[in-house]
Amino acid sequence: MIDKIIFNVIQVIVVMAFAPLIKGISTRLKENVQSKRGPSIFQPYRDIWKLFHKDEIVSEHSSWIFRFTPFVVFVTPIFVALLIPVLTSYPLVFAFMGDMLGGGFILALGGFFATLAAIDTGNPYGPMGASRTRMVGFLAEPVFMIVFFTVSFIAGSTIPYIVQKHWVTPLANFFQPSHILMLLAFLMLIIAESGRIPVDNPTGHFELAMIDESKGLEYSGSGAALMKWGGSMKFFVLCCIFLNVLVAPWGLAQGTQYWEVLLAIPLILIKIIIFVLVLVAIESSLAKLRLFRITEFLGAAFATSVAAMITDLFLM
Amino acid sequence: MSGQDLLLSFLTKVNALAGGVFLLCAFGLVGIRQMLTCLRIYVFQSLLLAISAVILGYYHASIHLFVVAALTIITKVFIIPWVLRQAVGYESYAKREISQVINIPASLLIAVAITIFSYYIASPLLTATGAGVFEKINLPVGMASLLIGAYTVTVRGEAVPQLLGILAMENGAFFAGISIAPNLPLIAELAAAFYVLITVLVIGLLAMRIHKMIAKTAVGEMMALREE
Numbered sequence: 001m002i003d004k005i006i007f008n009v010i011q012v013i014v015v016m017a018f019a020p021l022i023k024g025i026s027t028r029l030k031e032n033v034q035s036k037r038g039p040s041i042f043q044p045y046r047d048i049w050k051l052f053h054k055d056e057i058v059s060e061h062s063s064w065i066f067r068f069t070p071f072v073v074f075v076t077p078i079f080v081a082l083l084i085p086v087l088t089s090y091p092l093v094f095a096f097m098g099d100m101l102g103g104g105f106i107l108a109l110g111g112f113f114a115t116l117a118a119i120d121t122g123n124p125y126g127p128m129g130a131s132r133t134r135m136v137g138f139l140a141e142p143v144f145m146i147v148f149f150t151v152s153f154i155a156g157s158t159i160p161y162i163v164q165k166h167w168v169t170p171l172a173n174f175f176q177p178s179h180i181l182m183l184l185a186f187l188m189l190i191i192a193e194s195g196r197i198p199v200d201n202p203t204g205h206f207e208l209a210m211i212d213e214s215k216g217l218e219y220s221g222s223g224a225a226l227m228k229w230g231g232s233m234k235f236f237v238l239c240c241i242f243l244n245v246l247v248a249p250w251g252l253a254q255g256t257q258y259w260e261v262l263l264a265i266p267l268i269l270i271k272i273i274i275f276v277l278v279l280v281a282i283e284s285s286l287a288k289l290r291l292f293r294i295t296e297f298l299g300a301a302f303a304t305s306v307a308a309m310i311t312d313l314f315l316m
Numbered sequence: 317m318s319g320q321d322l323l324l325s326f327l328t329k330v331n332a333l334a335g336g337v338f339l340l341c342a343f344g345l346v347g348i349r350q351m352l353t354c355l356r357i358y359v360f361q362s363l364l365l366a367i368s369a370v371i372l373g374y375y376h377a378s379i380h381l382f383v384v385a386a387l388t389i390i391t392k393v394f395i396i397p398w399v400l401r402q403a404v405g406y407e408s409y410a411k412r413e414i415s416q417v418i419n420i421p422a423s424l425l426i427a428v429a430i431t432i433f434s435y436y437i438a439s440p441l442l443t444a445t446g447a448g449v450f451e452k453i454n455l456p457v458g459m460a461s462l463l464i465g466a467y468t469v470t471v472r473g474e475a476v477p478q479l480l481g482i483l484a485m486e487n488g489a490f491f492a493g494i495s496i497a498p499n500l501p502l503i504a505e506l507a508a509a510f511y512v513l514i515t516v517l518v519i520g521l522l523a524m525r526i527h528k529m530i531a532k533t534a535v536g537e538m539m540a541l542r543e544e
Contacts, residue, residue, distance in 0.1 A: 175326075176332065177453075180333055299347065300347055302424070303428055307343065308336070311339065
């Protein structure tokens with residue numbers, strides 16, 4: 001029991017410690033693809049460190065929501081990290097407190113508060129970005145629903161620890177058409193949710209074209225640091241759900257020895273780096289879509305997820 | 317589980333995967349704007365048809381299905397793109413965005429509805445005939461691809477994508493056909509392959525003539541007859 005609590009704490013620490021690193025690696029790789037040298041992979045750590053030592057300025061016209069939001073954005077991915085398999089393949093203390101749907105709700109709570117805070121200050125760009133994020137969000141919602149239906153339908157559960165076992169026992173399950181199609185749909189979702197090309201350009205600095213970034217424009221000092229850190233942790237957690245639960249449940253600690261759990265840390269990092277390579281390839285080979293073409297992108301994701309569901313539904 | 321059973325279950329899964337991606341390609345033909353990408357998707361769909369034919373041929377120990385696979389690869393993967401490139405000309409299908417009567421998200425939803433409809437029709441047939449695992453995948457997916465191809469023909473406003481819609485219908489018919497009639501005579505296969513080729517040639521030449529006359533192939537805009 002004590003062991004499991006310690007493992008849970010290690011999981012949270014891993015998520016907190018390595019999330020900025022993944023962000024740094026992805027930025028560096030993208031710049032390398034464009035034949036630039038790019039910032040160091042440790043740059044996000046330095047940014048966060050610098051921001052924590054700067055003064056924070058809060059508009060006097062803003063309400064408590066604006067001050068409260070960075071903490072919500074920072075804490076929600078940590079809660080999700082308690083629920084999902086980051087390092088171990090067996091359930092830990094909080095595993096049965098919530099399923100994947102619960103994790104989705106918790107992450108959505110952070111997004112909800114970020115949207116409210118963007119509207120709160122009255123900055124003209126904030127509400128614009130917020131409403132665009134909501135647009136992408138509500139288009140992505142049905143895909144999420146169908147993917148979860150499919151998962152629960154195939155694996156008989158939405159608890160991530162049970163789902164991940166289903167894909168590899170026996171291995172032929174991995175090649176189920178619904179599994180592969182669902183992976184495609186979920187990949188499109190991750191691209192949309194984490195604001196990447198072709199949906200959004202995370203490195204853009206032009207406010208009118210921003211979707212996701214403009215929500216945090218008003219933050220400074222430690223608030224901005226928490227928002228940045230929370231954002232990169234959200235991406236890390238999404239990667240963990242995608243890789244550990246849906247794609248490749250290999251490399252997780254099977255036993256309860258400490259060395260096994262510690263060995264799982266480099267393995268999950270390697271997996272995420274490979275996934276980041278794929279994302280970089282996607283981002284570097286596609287152009288950003290116009291705002292009203294995003295419906296087509298997510299419509300394709302929806303069609304894919306529905307195809308995943310019905311190819312399985314009638315096979316039974 | 318013996319080796320034979322394991323192989324069979326693996327083949328079933330691969331066939332099912334080919335079916336799923338086949339369906340996805342049919343969606344792609346409705347939902348993608350670029351003509352060249354549409355053509356590539358069609359080629360990929362034909363490859364999946366060939367894979368499914370090889371698997372079914374192995375399962376039924378039927379030489380005809382291997383012939384189907386070989387014909388599919390030769391005609392649809394190599395000759396048809398080449399013929400289209402020759403007959404229609406590069407400028408009339410490459411890097412062009414296709415106009416549609418109904419916009420793409422709505423078209424995709426209609427395609428989803430068509431797929432559910434074809435599953436709805438196919439499932440009583442399958443249960444009534446006591447079909448095996450291969451028919452359960454191939455018949456509804458092929459039917460869906462056939463209907464989605466027909467929908468593509470109605471909704472696209474350009475000659476070449478409409479042709480691709482017709483070809484997708486043919487692909488769908490074959491995909492369903494190889495599972496329910498594994499031993500169709502060789503002459504039928506050869507005839508089908510040549511019909512497809514000739515269809516492509518005729519429509520391609522027609523599209524080229526239209527392109528020469530009025531410098532576009534947007535058949536959706538051609539509403540009235542004109543005398544030169």
